[in-house]
Amino acid sequence: MDIKQAIFEEFKQLVAIDSESGNEQPFLEHLYNKFENEFGAECLYDKAGNLIMRVPGAAGKEPILLCCHGDTVKPGIGIEAVMAEDGNITSKGDTILAADDKAGIVEIIWAIRTAKEKGIELPPLEVVITFGEEVGLLGSTALDYSLLKARKGIVIDGGDLNEIVIGGPTHLVYEAQVLGKAAHAAHIPSEGINALKAAANAVATFTVGQVDHETVCNIGRFVCDVATNVIPEKVAIKGEVRSLDESKMLAHWETIKNAFNTEAAAMGATFEILEEKTHYKAYNLDEAHPLVEKLKVILTEMGYDVKAQRILGGTDAANFNTGGIATVVIGTGGKGAHSLTESVNINDMVKVVDILLELLPQL
Numbered sequence: 001m002d003i004k005q006a007i008f009e010e011f012k013q014l015v016a017i018d019s020e021s022g023n024e025q026p027f028l029e030h031l032y033n034k035f036e037n038e039f040g041a042e043c044l045y046d047k048a049g050n051l052i053m054r055v056p057g058a059a060g061k062e063p064i065l066l067c068c069h070g071d072t073v074k075p076g077i078g079i080e081a082v083m084a085e086d087g088n089i090t091s092k093g094d095t096i097l098a099a100d101d102k103a104g105i106v107e108i109i110w111a112i113r114t115a116k117e118k119g120i121e122l123p124p125l126e127v128v129i130t131f132g133e134e135v136g137l138l139g140s141t142a143l144d145y146s147l148l149k150a151r152k153g154i155v156i157d158g159g160d161l162n163e164i165v166i167g168g169p170t171h172l173v174y175e176a177q178v179l180g181k182a183a184h185a186a187h188i189p190s191e192g193i194n195a196l197k198a199a200a201n202a203v204a205t206f207t208v209g210q211v212d213h214e215t216v217c218n219i220g221r222f223v224c225d226v227a228t229n230v231i232p233e234k235v236a237i238k239g240e241v242r243s244l245d246e247s248k249m250l251a252h253w254e255t256i257k258n259a260f261n262t263e264a265a266a267m268g269a270t271f272e273i274l275e276e277k278t279h280y281k282a283y284n285l286d287e288a289h290p291l292v293e294k295l296k297v298i299l300t301e302m303g304y305d306v307k308a309q310r311i312l313g314g315t316d317a318a319n320f321n322t323g324g325i326a327t328v329v330i331g332t333g334g335k336g337a338h339s340l341t342e343s344v345n346i347n348d349m350v351k352v353v354d355i356l357l358e359l360l361p362q363l
């Protein structure tokens with residue numbers, strides 16, 4: 001069988017195993033068996049449920065982390081991949097394709113398989129398949145880093161092959177409320193304290209959206225649902241702030257808290273934070289880091305106009321970098337992730353295999 005057809009067949013098989021977030025186990029089990037049987041990998045789950053597969057490699061070389069996430073978004077049940085003549089792969093249209101992130105997993109498998117067939121010596125690999133990435137990086141957040149020896153890593157979970165991610169934000173999520181006092185809006189308005197008005201006054205004073213070139217702020221919940229003749233007593237708020245520069249994130253968070261406290265107090269209301277959580281911390285890989293440099297050279301030689309960028313989205317790489325493993329994100333070749341028109345071209349999947357085969361022996 002032609003290699004492209006063989007890669008497609010394997011991809012088709014992997015996406016056919018349902019693994020929506022929270023239901024990854026059968027899929028992880030499939031990979032566990034494949035890696036153990038075909039590559040002689042030592043496979044284990046950490047306590048949280050991440051799959052770690054240690055693939056033996058060249059003696060004396062330090063291990064390298066390769067990571068993809070095992071979960072998919074919805075609708076991801078009963079995915080059937082179809083390949084067109086030009087090599088473009090899509091679902092049948094009623095589900096996602098799950099190239100995000102199974103294209104990456106297939107690319108890892110084929111890099112290892114091809115290296116074995118051609119006698120290319122790879123370093124020992126620590127292949128980590130995380131769970132719950134799509135619902136808040138759950139797996140990599142809870143990962144037992146003491147089980148990993150790698151100090152360099154590659155997450156294969158982006159889109160275009162010319163884009164590599166070398167930095168990410170500190171991401172804070174909060175849940176809060178403004179408390180006023182209920183009263184009949186027509187009979188005794190002077191006895192009420194309108195929590196909604198106080199909260200709205202506060203939001204009007206700080207930037208929501210793009211705060212500066214590397215900081216963003218959003219409010220996703222602003223809920224108060226009472227009858228029109230009742231002065232609202234409570235507003236429930238959920239929001240987030242992210243910045244590539246943690247001090248900027250903290251500064252904007254201070255601004256938000258001050259605004260709510262000041263505007264609530266001005267009306268006799270109170271502001272309470274119910275939960276405040278930093279999901280992951282900012283990281284910034286040096287462009288001169290050998291991993292980044294080598295990757296840039298390889299991609300440039302393959303004809304790509306390389307963009308090494310810091311992005312405000314969350315990836316498992318954020319947690320790996322915080323966990324002491326210098327990790328970049330490279331693309332799978334996938335396009336339109338999280339949509340019914342998601343696709344990946346087989347030619348791009350072959351290129352990612354080539355990139356890994358070039359890069360890994362150099363690390």
Ligand SMILES: [Zn+2]
Nearest residue numbers: 069100101157
């Ligand atoms: Zn992904």
